Amino acid sequence: MTAPSVPVPSGVVPSRSWQRVVRITRLQFVDPWVFVWLPAIITGAALLISIAIAFIVTRIAGVDPEALRVGMRNSWAVLAAFWYFITIAIQAMAATFPFALGVGSTRRDFWLGSMLAFGVFSAITALVFAGLRGLEIVTGGWGTSAAMFDALWYVGTPWWVGAWSTFSLALAFLVIGAATTACYMRWRALGVIIAVLAVVGLLVAAVAVITGLAAWGAVVAWFTRIGVFGIFAVVLGVTALAAIGGFLVIRRATPA
Numbered sequence: 596m597t598a599p600s601v602p603v604p605s606g607v608v609p610s611r612s613w614q615r616v617v618r619i620t621r622l623q624f625v626d627p628w629v630f631v632w633l634p635a636i637i638t639g640a641a642l643l644i645s646i647a648i649a650f651i652v653t654r655i656a657g658v659d660p661e662a663l664r665v666g667m668r669n670s671w672a673v674l675a676a677f678w679y680f681i682t683i684a685i686q687a688m689a690a691t692f693p694f695a696l697g698v699g700s701t702r703r704d705f706w707l708g709s710m711l712a713f714g715v716f717s718a719i720t721a722l723v724f725a726g727l728r729g730l731e732i733v734t735g736g737w738g739t740s741a742a743m744f745d746a747l748w749y750v751g752t753p754w755w756v757g758a759w760s761t762f763s764l765a766l767a768f769l770v771i772g773a774a775t776t777a778c779y780m781r782w783r784a785l786g787v788i789i790a791v792l793a794v795v796g797l798l799v800a801a802v803a804v805i806t807g808l809a810a811w812g813a814v815v816a817w818f819t820r821i822g823v824f825g826i827f828a829v830v831l832g833v834t835a836l837a838a839i840g841g842f843l844v845i846r847r848a849t850p851a
């Protein structure tokens with residue numbers, strides 16, 4: 596005998612997990628200062644400083660513009676806002692976690708929704724940086740031979756490889772920051788300290804093994820062979836491990 600179906604009242608939509616995940620994603624973007632304005636201000640300030648330095652050096656000090664551009668391509672100004680991404684993750688997790696649980700969200704939905712928000716933000720950041728890099732190249736360094744977005748590993752790479760690296764690195768900062776916050780929410784400061792020491796211990800052990808095997812040449816050759824795209828694919832793999840670890844930790848975390 597077939598069980599009778601239960602009628603659904605008009606206007607009521609059955610709750611689905613993916614809808615709850617999307618609600619968490621939207622919740623993370625409620626405050627535009629966290630995800631939009633502060634990263635834009637930091638990046639804009641770094642760009643203005645780079646342009647001012649280039650203007651002073653080329654127009655006042657008389658340094659050859661091309662020589663300046665080559666030198667500025669070693670600048671890390673392009674990553675100025677990335678360090679703030681860790682703060683974004685901490686604020687996003689700590690500020691919204693108690694509220695999400697209070698309105699009935701599960702820890703699983705909260706984590707997946709936050710990861711989706713970080714992915715969307717990283718993709719937008721990658722496209723914006725790719726566009727700014729293109730403008731920098733077309734305008735000859737913003738008319739001053741400044742080099743900020745077309746610097747470091749971005750130089751000479753196709754736009755999509757540069758965008759891929761920006762996406763991977765931004766997501767890594769966000770997810771690792773979120774995973775660290777999850778450790779704090781579950782075990783407080785002691786948990787964070789132990790997690791950091793564990794990661795450092797693994798890195799030291801890896802260095803010791805590579806050194807003991809005299810394999811540094813092979814390691815460098817491998818990274819050279821896989822190129823920029825492959826290196827940031829590895830970064831994305833590490834990010835995935837951090838996301839899985841953070842999910843396992845937050846399943847038993849409690850709001851501060």
